[in-house]
Structures are given as structure tokens and as C-alpha cells.
Amino acid sequence: MSYVLRISRRGFLKTAFSAGALILCARVFPGKALDALAAEEWYPGVYLGIEPDGTVIIVAHRSEMGTGIRTALPMVAADELDADWARVRVVQAIGDPKYGDQNTDGSKSIRDFYAPLRQAGATARLMLERAAAATWGVPAAECRARNHQVVHAGGRTVGFGELVVRAAKQPIPGKDELRFKTPADFRYIGKGVPIVDFDDICTGKGIYGIDARMPGMVYASIERSPVLGGRLTSYDDKEARKVKGVLRTVTIEAAQPPYGFQALGGIAVIATSSWAALRGRQKLKVAWEPGANAGYESESFRTTLLETVRRPQKVVRSIGDVDAVFARGGTIREAEYYVPHLAHATMEPPAAVAEYKNGKVTAWAATQNPQAVQDAVAKAVGIAKQDVICHVTLLGGGFGRKSKPDYVVEAALLSKKVGKPVHVTWSREDDIRHDYYHTVSAMYLKAATDAQGRPTAWLQRCAFPPIPSTFDDSVRYGGDGELAQGWVDVPFDIPNLRAENGPAQSHVRVGWLRSVANIYHAFAVQSFIDELAAAAGRDRIEYFLDVLGRPRTIDFKAEGTKYANYGKPLDQYPWETGRLRRVIEVVAEKSGWAKRKPEKGRALGFAAHRSFFSYLAVVVDVQMDEQGRISIPRVDVAVDAGRVVHPERVRAQFEGAAVFGASLALMGEITAAQGRIQQSNFDDYPVARIGEAPKETHVHIVPSDGLPTGVGEPGVPPIAPALCNALFAITGKRIRQLPINKTKLT
Amino acid sequence: MKKIAFKVNGVARSYSGNPDMPLLWYLRDELHLTGTKFGCGKGLCGACTVHLDGEAVRSCITSMKSVAGKKIVTIEGLSAKGDHPLQKAWKELSVPQCGYCQSGQLMQGAAxxxxxxxxxxxxxxxxMQGNICRCGTYERIREGIKQAAGVKS
Incomplete structure (x- = not known):
């Protein structure tokens, strides 16, 4: 049990750093309330410290779920410090607002923390240089940090470690005093370093939430209502308690809407081992009052959503006069699309251990958002946020599921009742049946076209139970954030264009899933543009570029459109169609699009999409045999993600996203009958395996000096439409409902 | 209760609990060898793969009674220094993403x-069809196995 660590908030830094270390944070915040700091404040110090032996300790405040962020962000600080990476130690942060946002979600870790981590490195570097200058009695301008030491113009050198005591006495430099490296001087940024966790991962030593242990802990397995909002009416735990190792059962009060991050409620079997808890649970006899969601049938709900999008709805963007063009008649095309619920199915199901003791909670959790753990646990057990210590383990996949801390709340509530640390591991069945599902959606598109097949009017309507309704159950319309994800920002240069959104009510918990609303919006839009190109008999990419128009910056303000732009100002992160055009040209060239000869049972499919400020174009090479079996020999992805910090991990993200996108497109579907989720495990909720996944994914990173943008999610949205576009080219059948395996193609 | 004797990573062990308990939970909860992961509990995902007398098995559906007299090797025992050709290839090609399924992938690949x-x-x-990776590292898993095998790509 090497992973037993029980340290207080104050003890955290003491554990991470030895006495005598230069810890910038201690000097940056003399007595200032940590909670009072805003995310944008100038606070370089919380991330970095240097030990007297020269070890540079860099705090990773974002969660590692496979993106490499626990390596990449510390690497940025190390580069600016000019540290030797071999002498850097990465320490995982607990949840604490002083680090700024820790919700590792929204493809924003590098985007939002590239600059702060560079500032942290540059600050420490300047302080070390000034300390060396003072030691030598020379001007600071003559001293430069080089590879873990400071070098004087005269040739003298001194190691970082030897400077710690003197550097700690230096005043913290102001932001305007900092010097930053030019890209030519980068040692690691744009090149990369080995991932810090790979040794542990490859030897089975990596510690995930499911592996975290606390002394004296017990294991819990929880039976929850099969219908969201159901209430436990009676139970018989006699047989369960007879199972060897079962200690007792504990009920958890049913959550009330809005469900937010509450524990769902139910009855937990507490045992001395995982297996005893699972077996005991199988022997529970439980009766539920299913409640208001028992009428939820996903099949009839599909009809409801489609009916919604056939009628006029709330206008969220309008250019010109769509209705006038449609009234004139001519060539008009319409299509309806549908994307079902999806489950995250992280390989590690939700798992955490928590101990409630003396009015405080300590948790070890596989969480994307330790501060949300603090908030949700504090609220549930009735203590202050700062009395919840949340340690972050490695995450066995996240994809948005582990941004929601309900399972940590369960562990904390149970610990309070049991008086011991409680480890909660969800079974796969729990995970599939009680997820915060990717929402279900319907889209309707209509276009009038001219003699060249070019759209003169374009209408699009969508309806889906919105994620904000998980937090406010009166919400029915899509949130600004959801509508900004590939819906309001359709980039085509069409004189008459209208986007609408209709209402829908949720009957399951819905939540963020890798690339979120972009999945269904891109599926509809990127399919429909392909339909128009096919109807016009034109090359798909040539047609797309024609409709995209001349390179321009979309002026949402001038056209009176409210565009959320992922929460960032448009002048900082504009929507530039020229960048989309560029990646399309690159992917066309790299995939050999123009040279491709028609072949029976094999074709290329194309899609292009901007999300999380990154511009993507994808060509998928699809093969279908006579039995209708689909394989994907190759995917080409061209991406403009601004400055790329760790190219190898960026490629890995797009490789993985191609698999994730192919998986949801080919076979992903969650359905409900009588409010109960009908899938339960990987047999009835299949995900792509090695044989179904794209065999090769070639990632083409377009060089850019722009601000770094998202890479974790943007690779997903174009895959499903590109696949379906290729299948249309092969079969002449247009797939408008996912997953693809719903449609008979032969 | 009758004692079940076997070896785990070369060490002789004996077990006298419920003979139906899956090996997975014995490894994780009793020996604290948490490198072997739970993923589905039904032999569907491969995250719990270990070697039983050299053969890859799913420890989540392998009962303790079935391991009597056998040699079990887990990811912790795949190599003495983490230098099995697959472990080396995995690092050289940066195969893992989240890493959760990789113990199972490595054990399956080694078998x-x-x-x-x-x-x-x-x-x-x-x-490898039985080993799911939700991060989608399949292409690099294939390359990693080929590199370790010295098979040309």
C-alpha cells in the first residue's frame, strides 16, 4: 500500500517541497485569501518551486486522462525557466482555486495555461539570474539561465540549486519586467519530452481512482434507481448481509431535480472487499417507485424531436431572407438527421475513495475537476469547501464523464455514515445505465440551390435536451455554448441563412461528452453540404470551398448574431474561414483526394469543422465488402491548432479522436424503454475495437504561430459525417441516423 | 475451507476464501497488485488480462478455484525491470494515452x-480484438507489437 497519503491542505506543499525550497507561491500570496483570486490574476508562483538540490518542482494542476497534459504544461514552465527536464519533478495539485480553473474539460488546458506557465518559468528564471548577479556583483543583464544554471557573460556558472536561498530573497518581478524566449530558443515547446507517467503505466504502477487506498477503508457497491428520479420504497438486505465480507447496507437519499452533481441515491452494500460488495449487492431485494421519467421511451422521443424540427422554432441566427427564397420555389432539398444518446464508457469506470473525519473530507478521485469535487462534496455532507481535500489520481479515461463528481459525493456521504473511508467503484453496468449521457438530437436542414447547385438559401433547425437542464430543470432550449458548437457558426458564405433551435426536455442526466454539441451539429451540417454537392454532381471538396467563399473573418456582431465562441472574445479568437480553407487544401493534398480513382466498394469521404478554436479537415478512406462490413484503411486529418506545444501528444489526440468518432458513428447508441437504459456493458454497448478502428491515421499539423487552441476534442466531430459521406459514395445510400449499423447498406 | 495453492509472479501463495471469487479481486484487493484493472467484469474488455501458465486469460472471469497449482503472471511480473520488449516499444512509440487498458494490452501482446x-x-x-482501448491507441499497439517482434512495418 504505497499510495497511502494523508496530508492536509497546508501539508500539501510541505510534502511536495522540502524546507528551504524556493516556493514562489508562499511569497506571492502573503495572507491573501486563496478563494479571492480570479483565474486571470497575475500569479506565476503557484505552479513552480526549486529545491536547494536543484530539483525543479512543477505543479500539474490539470488532470491526466491521456492527453499528456501532466507533462506538457510543466514542460512549458521548464522551457521558459531553461531547466533541464531530467531534473524536473512533476507534482499533482489537489483541488484548490488558487491554481485557477482546474476543470480539465473543454480542450482548454494549453489554451488557457500556456501563458501562465510561461510566466511562472520566466519569473523564476529572472529571480535566479538576479540572484546570481548579486552573488557575483555584476549587472543582471549579463547573466542568463542556461540548462539549469546561470551563466555570466564572463564564463562563470552557478547551478539553480545553489541560488535558491538568495533567489528566495529577491522581490517578485512585475509582469512587465519579464523576458520571454523567442520560439527559436525553445528547448521543449514544439518538440516535446517523454510523458512522465509512461514508466508507471507500462509496469502497472500507475495509480488511478480505482487503485487509491486509504487505511481502514471499506468497499461500497451501490444499487441505484433504474429510472432517473426513482425512489427506494422498500428493500430486504437479509441475504446480502449474509455474504461473507459484507458489513452492512446504507441508504443514500434520492437526488432531487435538478440533479447536477448530486449522488443519485439508492442503497449501498458496504464490505471488506470489492467482490463481497458486488456479491452482496446481487442479493439485495429492492423495490423502486420509478417516478416521472418512467414514461421515457427513446424511440418515441426520436419522433418528438423530429416533429419539433419540422416546425419553425426560435431563431438563433438570421442572414437575409430565407423564406423569400424558398417561396420562389426552384430546386429545394431537405433532410433530417438524428444522433442518439451516447455513453462515455471510460475504461476506468467512475471510482473514488473518501474519508469523512472530524468535519473534514479527504478524497482521492479520478476526477477531471477537483474543485467541483470540493463544491459538491461540501454541499452534500454540510461542510465548507475548503474542508474538502481532493487529491487527483490518474484517470482511466475522462471524455467529460469525470468532470461530474457525483461518485465522489457518494463515497463521502457513505464515509460519513459508516465512519470509515469508503471506496466506491461503479460496475460497468452502473456506468452504462447511470451516465450523464451525451444528449439525443434531431436536425432538419433545407436549402434552395442555383444552377450550379450552390445554396441561395439555407435553413437549419435542431432540438436536443440541453445540458444546462441538468443544472436547472426548467431549461428546454439549447444553451448559448451548445449552439455555438458548430450550429450558429456555420461558416458558409450564403446570402440567406437561418439557424433555429427548438425545445426538448431531458429524462436522463445529460452532460458533456468529448466535443459535445459539435458531434451532432457537424454530423448534420457536414452531411447536408455533401448531399448538396452530390446533387450538383460536383467534387465534394471543390464544392465545399466554393460555398465557404473567399477567406474572411465571420463578423457575428455586424450580422446581429449572438455567438458564444467558447467563452472567449472574437477579436482574440476570431472565426477565420481562410484557416479552414487551408486545412482543407492540406488534407486534400495529403490524402491524394484529386488523384483517387473510383473503386468498387471503396471511397473517400470528407468533412471540415472548427471547434474549440481549432480548424480541422478530414478525409476518411472507407471500404465495404459484399456483406456490408465496413473497414477504415486510412484517415487523414489536417489541423490548425495554433502553436503546438507537444506535437507527438497532439498527433496522439487526433489518432484517438478518429477512433472515438468512428466508434460512435459505427455503433454508438444508448436507448431507453420505460425510463430504463437498455444497455449495460460492452456486449450491448459496443465500442470500436482494433479490428473496427481506422487502421492508420495520418495527422498533418499545419504550422502556426497563432495562440494555442484545443486538441483533445476537435478531432471527433468530422469523423462521423466523413464516414457517412464515404459510404454514400460507395453505396448511394445516405445515412441520416446514427449509428451507421442501424442502416442496411447492402 | 480447502486451501488453494498457486504462484503469483514467482511467489508461492495460498488462498482459503470463497473459491468462486474471480482472480481479479484477489490480485487487486488482497495482494494489492492493482496493475491488473477492472473494466467490465464479464471478460468483454481485456483490461484484467493476466497470464495463467503462460496463456492470456481474463482474470475477472477466472475463479480462484481454477488457478490451483498454476503460475500467474501479472503486469507487475511481466519483466524484472520494466524492460520486456513490448514495454520498451510502448515507451519508444508513446503507445499509451490514459494507460488504463495498457496492462491488459501488454499482457495480451506478450502472450x-x-x-x-x-x-x-x-x-x-x-x-488483440478482445482488448478495448477507449482512447483509441490501437494503431500504435499494432506498431508496438511489430516493433517488439522485429517485424517490418
Whole structure:
């Protein structure tokens, strides 16, 4: 049990750093309330410290779920410090607002923390240089940090470690005093370093939430209502308690809407081992009052959503006069699309251990958002946020599921009742049946076209139970954030264009899933543009570029459109169609699009999409045999993600996203009958395996000096439409409902 | 209760609890060898793969009574220094993402290489079809096995 660590908030830094270390944070915040700091404040110090032996300790405040962020962000600080990476130690942060946002979600870790981590490195570097200058009695301008030491113009050198005591006495430099490296001087940024966790991962030593242990802990397995909002009416735990190792059962009060991050409620079997808890649970006899969601049938709900999008709805963007063009008649095309619920199915199901003791909670959790753990646990057990210590383990996949801390709340509530640390591991069945599902959606598109097949009017309507309704159950319309994800920002240069959104009510918990609303919006839009190109008999990419128009910056303000732009100002992160055009040209060239000869049972499919400020174009090479079996020999992805910090991990993200996108497109579907989720495990909720996944994914990173943008999610949205576009080219059948395996193609 | 004797990573062990308990929970909860992961509990995902007398098995559906007299090797025992050719290839090619499934992938791959030292792409895909990776590292898993096997890509 090497992973037993029980340290207080104050003890955290003491554990991470030895006495005598230069810890910038201690000097940056003399007595200032940590909670009072805003995310944008100038606070370089919380991330970095240097030990007297020269070890540079860099705090990773974002969660590692496979993106490499626990390596990449510390690497940025190390580069600016000019540290030797071999002498850097990465320490995982607990949840604490002083680090700024820790919700590792929204493809924003590098985007939002590239600059702060560079500032942290540059600050420490300047302080070390000034300390060396003072030691030598020379001007600071003559001293430069080089590879873990400071070098004087005269040739003298001194190691970082030897400077710690003197550097700690230096005043913290102001932001305007900092010097930053030019890209030519980068040692690691744009090149990369080995991932810090790979040794542990490859030897089975990596510690995930499911592996975290606390002394004296017990294991819990929880039976929850099969219908969201159901209430436990009676139970018989006699047989369960007879199972060897079962200690007792504990009920958890049913959550009330809005469900937010509450524990769902139910009855937990507490045992001395995982297996005893699972077996005991199988022997529970439980009766539920299913409640208001028992009428939820996903099949009839599909009809409801489609009916919604056939009628006029709330206008969220309008250019010109769509209705006038449609009234004139001519060539008009319409299509309806549908994307079902999806489950995250992280390989590690939700798992955490928590101990409630003396009015405080300590948790070890596989969480994307330790501060949300603090908030949700504090609220549930009735203590202050700062009395919840949340340690972050490695995450066995996240994809948005582990941004929601309900399972940590369960562990904390149970610990309070049991008086011991409680480890909660969800079974796969729990995970599939009680997820915060990717929402279900319907889209309707209509276009009038001219003699060249070019759209003169374009209408699009969508309806889906919105994620904000998980937090406010009166919400029915899509949130600004959801509508900004590939819906309001359709980039085509069409004189008459209208986007609408209709209402829908949720009957399951819905939540963020890798690339979120972009999945269904891109599926509809990127399919429909392909339909128009096919109807016009034109090359798909040539047609797309024609409709995209001349390179321009979309002026949402001038056209009176409210565009959320992922929460960032448009002048900082504009929507530039020229960048989309560029990646399309690159992917066309790299995939050999123009040279491709028609072949029976094999074709290329194309899609292009901007999300999380990154511009993507994808060509998928699809093969279908006579039995209708689909394989994907190759995917080409061209991406403009601004400055790329760790190219190898960026490629890995797009490789993985191609698999994730192919998986949801080919076979992903969650359905409900009588409010109960009908899938339960990987047999009835299949995900792509090695044989179904794209065999090769070639990632083409377009060089850019722009601000770094998202890479974790943007690779997903174009895959499903590109696949379906290729299948249309092969079969002449247009797939408008996912997953693809719903449609008979032969 | 009758004692069940076996070896785990070369160490003799005995077990006298419920003989129906899956090996997975014994390894994780009793020996604290948490490198073997829970993923589905039904032999559907491969995250819990270990070697039983050299063969890859799903420990989540392998009962304790069935391991009597057998040699079990887990990811912790795959190599003394983390330097099995697959472990080296995994790091050289940066195969893992979240890493959760990789213990199982490595154990499955190691069993394949023992049986077929120079596997073809199809043999690799057939052998690895039972091991799910949600991060989608399959292409690099295939490359990693080929590199360890010295098979040309």
C-alpha cells in the first residue's frame, strides 16, 4: 500500500517541497485569501518551486486522462525557466482555486495555461539570474539561465540549486519586467519530452481512482434507481448481509431535480472487499417507485424531436431572407438527421475513495475537476469547501464523464455514515445505465440551390435536451455554448441563412461528452453540404470551398448574431474561414483526394469543422465488402491548432479522436424503454475495437504561430459525417441516423 | 475451507476464501497488485488480462478455484525491470494515452509474441480484438507489437 497519503491542505506543499525550497507561491500570496483570486490574476508562483538540490518542482494542476497534459504544461514552465527536464519533478495539485480553473474539460488546458506557465518559468528564471548577479556583483543583464544554471557573460556558472536561498530573497518581478524566449530558443515547446507517467503505466504502477487506498477503508457497491428520479420504497438486505465480507447496507437519499452533481441515491452494500460488495449487492431485494421519467421511451422521443424540427422554432441566427427564397420555389432539398444518446464508457469506470473525519473530507478521485469535487462534496455532507481535500489520481479515461463528481459525493456521504473511508467503484453496468449521457438530437436542414447547385438559401433547425437542464430543470432550449458548437457558426458564405433551435426536455442526466454539441451539429451540417454537392454532381471538396467563399473573418456582431465562441472574445479568437480553407487544401493534398480513382466498394469521404478554436479537415478512406462490413484503411486529418506545444501528444489526440468518432458513428447508441437504459456493458454497448478502428491515421499539423487552441476534442466531430459521406459514395445510400449499423447498406 | 495453492509472479501463495471469487479481486484487493484493472467484469474488455501458465486469460472471469497449482503472471511480473520488449516499444512509440487498458494490452501482446514471435497484422488484430482501448491507441499497439517482434512495418 504505497499510495497511502494523508496530508492536509497546508501539508500539501510541505510534502511536495522540502524546507528551504524556493516556493514562489508562499511569497506571492502573503495572507491573501486563496478563494479571492480570479483565474486571470497575475500569479506565476503557484505552479513552480526549486529545491536547494536543484530539483525543479512543477505543479500539474490539470488532470491526466491521456492527453499528456501532466507533462506538457510543466514542460512549458521548464522551457521558459531553461531547466533541464531530467531534473524536473512533476507534482499533482489537489483541488484548490488558487491554481485557477482546474476543470480539465473543454480542450482548454494549453489554451488557457500556456501563458501562465510561461510566466511562472520566466519569473523564476529572472529571480535566479538576479540572484546570481548579486552573488557575483555584476549587472543582471549579463547573466542568463542556461540548462539549469546561470551563466555570466564572463564564463562563470552557478547551478539553480545553489541560488535558491538568495533567489528566495529577491522581490517578485512585475509582469512587465519579464523576458520571454523567442520560439527559436525553445528547448521543449514544439518538440516535446517523454510523458512522465509512461514508466508507471507500462509496469502497472500507475495509480488511478480505482487503485487509491486509504487505511481502514471499506468497499461500497451501490444499487441505484433504474429510472432517473426513482425512489427506494422498500428493500430486504437479509441475504446480502449474509455474504461473507459484507458489513452492512446504507441508504443514500434520492437526488432531487435538478440533479447536477448530486449522488443519485439508492442503497449501498458496504464490505471488506470489492467482490463481497458486488456479491452482496446481487442479493439485495429492492423495490423502486420509478417516478416521472418512467414514461421515457427513446424511440418515441426520436419522433418528438423530429416533429419539433419540422416546425419553425426560435431563431438563433438570421442572414437575409430565407423564406423569400424558398417561396420562389426552384430546386429545394431537405433532410433530417438524428444522433442518439451516447455513453462515455471510460475504461476506468467512475471510482473514488473518501474519508469523512472530524468535519473534514479527504478524497482521492479520478476526477477531471477537483474543485467541483470540493463544491459538491461540501454541499452534500454540510461542510465548507475548503474542508474538502481532493487529491487527483490518474484517470482511466475522462471524455467529460469525470468532470461530474457525483461518485465522489457518494463515497463521502457513505464515509460519513459508516465512519470509515469508503471506496466506491461503479460496475460497468452502473456506468452504462447511470451516465450523464451525451444528449439525443434531431436536425432538419433545407436549402434552395442555383444552377450550379450552390445554396441561395439555407435553413437549419435542431432540438436536443440541453445540458444546462441538468443544472436547472426548467431549461428546454439549447444553451448559448451548445449552439455555438458548430450550429450558429456555420461558416458558409450564403446570402440567406437561418439557424433555429427548438425545445426538448431531458429524462436522463445529460452532460458533456468529448466535443459535445459539435458531434451532432457537424454530423448534420457536414452531411447536408455533401448531399448538396452530390446533387450538383460536383467534387465534394471543390464544392465545399466554393460555398465557404473567399477567406474572411465571420463578423457575428455586424450580422446581429449572438455567438458564444467558447467563452472567449472574437477579436482574440476570431472565426477565420481562410484557416479552414487551408486545412482543407492540406488534407486534400495529403490524402491524394484529386488523384483517387473510383473503386468498387471503396471511397473517400470528407468533412471540415472548427471547434474549440481549432480548424480541422478530414478525409476518411472507407471500404465495404459484399456483406456490408465496413473497414477504415486510412484517415487523414489536417489541423490548425495554433502553436503546438507537444506535437507527438497532439498527433496522439487526433489518432484517438478518429477512433472515438468512428466508434460512435459505427455503433454508438444508448436507448431507453420505460425510463430504463437498455444497455449495460460492452456486449450491448459496443465500442470500436482494433479490428473496427481506422487502421492508420495520418495527422498533418499545419504550422502556426497563432495562440494555442484545443486538441483533445476537435478531432471527433468530422469523423462521423466523413464516414457517412464515404459510404454514400460507395453505396448511394445516405445515412441520416446514427449509428451507421442501424442502416442496411447492402 | 480447502486451501488453494498457486504462484503469483514467482511467489508461492495460498488462498482459503470463497473459491468462486474471480482472480481479479484477489490480485487487486488482497495482494494489492492493482496493475491488473477492472473494466467490465464479464471478460468483454481485456483490461484484467493476466497470464495463467503462460496463456492470456481474463482474470475477472477466472475463479480462484481454477488457478490451483498454476503460475500467474501479472503486469507487475511481466519483466524484472520494466524492460520486456513490448514495454520498451510502448515507451519508444508513446503507445499509451490514459494507460488504463495498457496492462491488459501488454499482457495480451506478450502472450501473442510467445506463441507467434513474428505475427502478421491480421494475427495481431485477431489476438488483440478482445482488448478495448477507449482512447483509441490501437494503431500504435499494432506498431508496438511489430516493433517488439522485429517485424517490418
Amino acid at each position: 501473442l509474441l510467445k506463441e507467434k514471435p513474428k505475427p502478421t497484422d491480421q494475427e495481431i488484430d485477431d489476438a
